[in-house]
Amino acid sequence: MLSILQLVRYSSMLLLILLIITQNPKGEGFSAFNPTINYLGSTRNTESLLSNITWGLVLIFLASTIFLASIDI
Structure with missing residues (x-):
């Protein structure tokens, strides 16, 4: 179980990165990569x-980290 929880934590960490x-703080965001992309109808x-x-x-990352820290692994 602990290895599964560690896998969830590491996977969420990589996906977060x-x-x-991909999110641009200057307001262009996802449209900076390709302005014609409309996955869900609009940018x-x-x-x-x-x-x-x-x-x-x-x-998910915070919950798994707190849980793993509470059981001292």
Whole structure:
């Protein structure tokens, strides 16, 4: 079980890094890579989805880290 939880933590960490890199703080965001990409109908929807996924992964990462720290591995 601990190895599965560690795998979840490391996977969420790597996905967080990738998602944060794709989000541009200057307002261009995902459209900076290709302005014609419209995965969900508009760039705003894609940015919103990426933001929600990022926050979800943050919560998963924090919860798994706190749980692993509480059992002292």
